[in-house]
Amino acid sequence: SAFPFSTDNFQASYMFLSVLGDGDPGTLFDTAQDRIVDQLSAIDGVARVEVQGSTADAAEVEIDTNLLANYGLEFGNVISRISSAASDDSYLGRLRDTGETSFVRLNDQVRTVGELAEVYVDNEGNVRLSDVAKIYVGKAIESSVYRAEGKNAIGIEMQRENGVNMISLARKTRERVEEINKTLPPGVKLSVDEDLAKYVEDALSGVARAALFG
Numbered sequence: 001s002a003f004p005f006s007t008d009n010f011q012a013s014y015m016f017l018s019v020l021g022d023g024d025p026g027t028l029f030d031t032a033q034d035r036i037v038d039q040l041s042a043i044d045g046v047a048r049v050e051v052q053g054s055t056a057d058a059a060e061v062e063i064d065t066n067l068l069a070n071y072g073l074e075f076g077n078v079i080s081r082i083s084s085a086a087s088d089d090s091y092l093g094r095l096r097d098t099g100e101t102s103f104v105r106l107n108d109q110v111r112t113v114g115e116l117a118e119v120y121v122d123n124e125g126n127v128r129l130s131d132v133a134k135i136y137v138g139k140a141i142e143s144s145v146y147r148a149e150g151k152n153a154i155g156i157e158m159q160r161e162n163g164v165n166m167i168s169l170a171r172k173t174r175e176r177v178e179e180i181n182k183t184l185p186p187g188v189k190l191s192v193d194e195d196l197a198k199y200v201e202d203a204l205s206g207v208a209r210a211a212l213f214g
């Protein structure tokens with residue numbers, strides 16, 4: 001007996017990779033973009049390499065808790081004001097000796113650091129953010145950061161061009177992954193999470209066995 005099978009039934013995605021490391025997600029994202037994506041994209045037959053995450057324009061806000069006290073303001077209320085003015089997403093950072101740090105995404109309402117500095121943080125409209133904080137231009141990571149092997153990880157999705165043999169392309173991609181790993185910083189590794197070509201090979205093997213013994 002014979003079983004109909006076609007690799008065209010599979011979507012363009014053929015492999016999922018992870019960039020693992022001891023560093024913070026931002027560093028892993030930069031490593032993926034700067035040192036990995038171009039090398040993977042250069043593989044003949046690859047249509048797209050998508051890092052599962054992106055950077056967003058953001059401002060780093062360092063709030064001086066002493067100045068807050070002088071104005072009789074509380075940190076939580078100020079963060080609420082900032083988040084309301086900028087977006088629903090606020091990226092809260094770590095406690096510093098000089099105060100608190102928050103990463104705030106810039107959007108259509110507050111597009112620049114200058115506009116953010118003018119946001120009023122009190123109920124009366126007398127105290128601006130710039131009166132109680134230092135504001136810097138920065139980037140914030142928007143991504144599905146997860147843990148793998150006890151480390152932070154950023155996902156990469158590989159997509160193939162139409163008509164390209166998935167099995168052959170997957171083999172070339174695995175070879176490239178080995179080459180890339182030799183160039184990455186210490187503590188950072190590129191690994192294969194899922195190789196859909198293996199399912200193709202298993203299916204083809206099943207067809208071959210059926211043809212031989214059926």
